[in-house]
Amino acid sequence: MSLAGKVRSIFGLAGPSSHNPLARIHSLRSQFPSVNDIDLRKHANATKDIHETFAIAAVAAERLLGLKMFEVQLCGALALAEGHIAEMQTGEGKTLAAVPAILWYAKQGRGIHVLTANDYLAKRDAAWMRPIYEFFGLHVAHLSQEMTADQRRQAYTADVTYATANEVGFDFLRDGLALQPEEIVQRRGLHYALFDEADSILLDEARIPLIIAGESRATSAIGLPEQADAIAATLQRHIHYRFDEQGRNVQLTDAGIAAVEAAFQCGSLFDPEQLHILTAIQDALHAHALLKRDIDYVVKNGAIELVDEFKGRIAQNRRMPAGLHSAIEAKEQLELKTQGRILGSIALQALAALYERICGMTGTASTQAQDFWKEYKLPVTVIPPNKPVIRKDLPDVLFRTRYERDQAVLEEINKAHAAQRPVLVGTSSVEESEQLSRSLRIPHNVLNARNDEAEAEVIAHAGVLGAVTISTNMAGRGADIPLGGPQVVALGGLYVIGTSKHDARRIDYQLRGRAGRQGDPGSTRFFVSLEDSLFSRYAPEEGWREPVDVDHVQRIAEGQNFELRTLLWKYESVLEHQRRDVWKLRREVLLSTDWNIASLLPEELYNRCLEQATPGEMNRAGRKLALALIDDLWADYLANIDELRGGVHWVSFAGKDPLHEFLTKAGEIHNVFLSSLEGEIEDAFEQAEVSPAGEILFQGEVCETFERGATWTYLTTDQPFGTLGERIAKGLRRKLMGR
Numbered sequence: 001m002s003l004a005g006k007v008r009s010i011f012g013l014a015g016p017s018s019h020n021p022l023a024r025i026h027s028l029r030s031q032f033p034s035v036n037d038i039d040l041r042k043h044a045n046a047t048k049d050i051h052e053t054f055a056i057a058a059v060a061a062e063r064l065l066g067l068k069m070f071e072v073q074l075c076g077a078l079a080l081a082e083g084h085i086a087e088m089q090t091g092e093g094k095t096l097a098a099v100p101a102i103l104w105y106a107k108q109g110r111g112i113h114v115l116t117a118n119d120y121l122a123k124r125d126a127a128w129m130r131p132i133y134e135f136f137g138l139h140v141a142h143l144s145q146e147m148t149a150d151q152r153r154q155a156y157t158a159d160v161t162y163a164t165a166n167e168v169g170f171d172f173l174r175d176g177l178a179l180q181p182e183e184i185v186q187r188r189g190l191h192y193a194l195f196d197e198a199d200s201i202l203l204d205e206a207r208i209p210l211i212i213a214g215e216s217r218a219t220s221a222i223g224l225p226e227q228a229d230a231i232a233a234t235l236q237r238h239i240h241y242r243f244d245e246q247g248r249n250v251q252l253t254d255a256g257i258a259a260v261e262a263a264f265q266c267g268s269l270f271d272p273e274q275l276h277i278l279t280a281i282q283d284a285l286h287a288h289a290l291l292k293r294d295i296d297y298v299v300k301n302g303a304i305e306l307v308d309e310f311k312g313r314i315a316q317n318r319r320m321p322a323g324l325h326s327a328i329e330a331k332e333q334l335e336l337k338t339q340g341r342i343l344g345s346i347a348l349q350a351l352a353a354l355y356e357r358i359c360g361m362t363g364t365a366s367t368q369a370q371d372f373w374k375e376y377k378l379p380v381t382v383i384p385p386n387k388p389v390i391r392k393d394l395p396d397v398l399f400r401t402r403y404e405r406d407q408a409v410l411e412e413i414n415k416a417h418a419a420q421r422p423v424l425v426g427t428s429s430v431e432e433s434e435q436l437s438r439s440l441r442i443p444h445n446v447l448n449a450r451n452d453e454a455e456a457e458v459i460a461h462a463g464v465l466g467a468v469t470i471s472t473n474m475a476g477r478g479a480d481i482p483l484g485g486p487q488v489v490a491l492g493g494l495y496v497i498g499t500s501k502h503d504a505r506r507i508d509y510q511l512r513g514r515a516g517r518q519g520d521p522g523s524t525r526f527f528v529s530l531e532d533s534l535f536s537r538y539a540p541e542e543g544w545r546e547p548v549d550v551d552h553v554q555r556i557a558e559g560q561n562f563e564l565r566t567l568l569w570k571y572e573s574v575l576e577h578q579r580r581d582v583w584k585l586r587r588e589v590l591l592s593t594d595w596n597i598a599s600l601l602p603e604e605l606y607n608r609c610l611e612q613a614t615p616g617e618m619n620r621a622g623r624k625l626a627l628a629l630i631d632d633l634w635a636d637y638l639a640n641i642d643e644l645r646g647g648v649h650w651v652s653f654a655g656k657d658p659l660h661e662f663l664t665k666a667g668e669i670h671n672v673f674l675s676s677l678e679g680e681i682e683d684a685f686e687q688a689e690v691s692p693a694g695e696i697l698f699q700g701e702v703c704e705t706f707e708r709g710a711t712w713t714y715l716t717t718d719q720p721f722g723t724l725g726e727r728i729a730k731g732l733r734r735k736l737m738g739r
Helices: 003-010 021-034 037-046 050-065 071-081 094-106 119-135 149-156 165-175 198-204 224-232 254-264 272-289 322-331 348-354 366-376 402-418 430-439 452-460 486-490 505-512 533-538 540-544 550-591 603-610 615-654 658-686 702-706 724-736
Strands: 085-087 112-116 140-142 160-164 192-196 209-214 241-244 249-252 297-300 303-306 341-347 357-362 380-382 397-399 423-426 445-447 468-471 494-498 522-529 711-716
Touching (some): 050 094, 050 119, 085 366, 094 119, 112 119, 140 149, 165 209, 165 348, 198 348, 198 366, 224 272, 249 254, 249 272, 272 322, 341 348, 341 550, 341 615, 366 505, 402 423, 402 494, 402 522, 430 468, 445 452, 452 468, 494 505, 505 522, 505 550, 550 615, 550 658
Parallel strands (some): 085 357, 085 380, 112 192, 140 160, 445 468
Antiparallel strands (some): 209 341
16 A cells, blocks of 8 residues: 555545545645735634645645645644544654644634643744744744743743643642632633653653642751661661562561661651651662662752653652652752642643643554553554655664673674764663763763753764764654765664663654654664563563563563553542542632632621621631631641551551552541631631731731742652552562462
């Protein structure tokens, strides 16, 4: 079947042209070149037909940007307009392919958010595609971290808003703490969203909560993280603690418990009053035994910066849970940063669910199409490339040890460099990239989380004659590697070498996709060691079998990670349901014009207050009080849930179901929140006084909430290393593997 036939068959477009969207778009597109800009612009603004919109978008792209849209790009746009995930390979022009669909959503008059992998891409794509949107009479804007509230508010009024999912999520959380209606920035709500690098955002980062925090009312014991760090550094593996790399967990032995109790002189670590010490020592152990510098994090400008394992770059504004982050800072002898009291939290998966309709695009989605459908009800449509792929994907080369693998990689790089062929080496961590760099004796560039600000320049030169580039993960880089002329083509194009296989096959495919774009030559090969974490974590027995099926092991990993996401969402979904109820109540209090404090107070108390203040004064003060108390009690609720989540795994030792226990206790905590709200407001009014000017003055702790201190936002990992997620994952993996 021809390329055009493959494209048409994707949407069942092989029928008569009257029922063939692509044929109709082409027919309209062939008519519009004879129309002048003024008339075409008028038609673009007035049309309510999707195929006309697509056809005019294609003509406008050619006139304004000099970019001719391929048929496959229009096919990708149709998939997006249908609410699908469009899989388009690297170099196929996804940024432009999305524009017709974005235009169609934007013309509905409710705004669309285009959610990108980073701030740079949001700014670049908004500026690059701006002329097409303006041709249609639409306003386009972008969001970035440094923008003020007024700038954000303006950006959200645009018809098309480019931003990262994190920034939209943080603004959603900040709006949830507004004390005045005018403070809200997302005034249009969440209607349509197109996710760029959809697999990265909707799968890899889906469970990472976005956090908004404020000043803590209480702080942990001064010096406790440093004390715990000093003690943990003296503990010995196998004697004082057991280390389970597969389960990513450490656990104190009896000897370790005795050593810690003696060091702290605290009595039993498992007494309720010693819980803070037990937690601190567990965090310190995790920091020493499980978290490795230059793999899980880097130290940059005197601070801990976490490394995004899927993108290989610094994860902006991401932190570990409070105690664990402090433990890492203590381990690295850095100043401990304030963690703050959590005021609001939402996972990206829950944020995506708030939109009425979503779609997305990525270079790799088909291997996890089942995940997209089960988790988001999003079908995956695979769009064929514009030109046939002639890249050669060579068979994997397997080695028993990392040392043997590393020597083979060095030899392969030197061999290719001797022939002046450009080489891109994809490594799994900052540490590995720098170790390989130290071993090379030829000129080369390194791209990792330490120097990701040099990304554009490094990638731009990675395809030139004789270039050698070592990089951490290439996912979400947002830039193609151009080949440096005919000589490079004659040498076979870019040679991509992978030093290990990832848990998810699509991450490897993203690395492969850096070669062979738009019909270019190229080749790829992975060098794999049986000592890699893929085997030790998911199929350690594979090390004793011949032959080793790497693809099979990756399928095991993908299946287990899917089951883990599904299980953890059962924990999170009930909390999300409760959050929606509470935030709906809060929004009603904030925005309702007929809200009356009388509905929350006993009649006798209300009448007594009326003797000193008017209903209007009471309502204004009561509204502010109610909002402050909702925030205060919700923060208590989140703290209680966090404590519950951190210890619920222990019930399995008593033969109980952790999920059932968690849901039951979470419901009880939520009921306490609801019952406390009315009583707290009543108590506050009973203690209130009226100033000579007629202003209601509240007494006690609630007054502190009115003058809310500084708030900040950050990301946190989802229950890492030994708390709910990983402990459940450990048991789940054993169960799935029949052990």
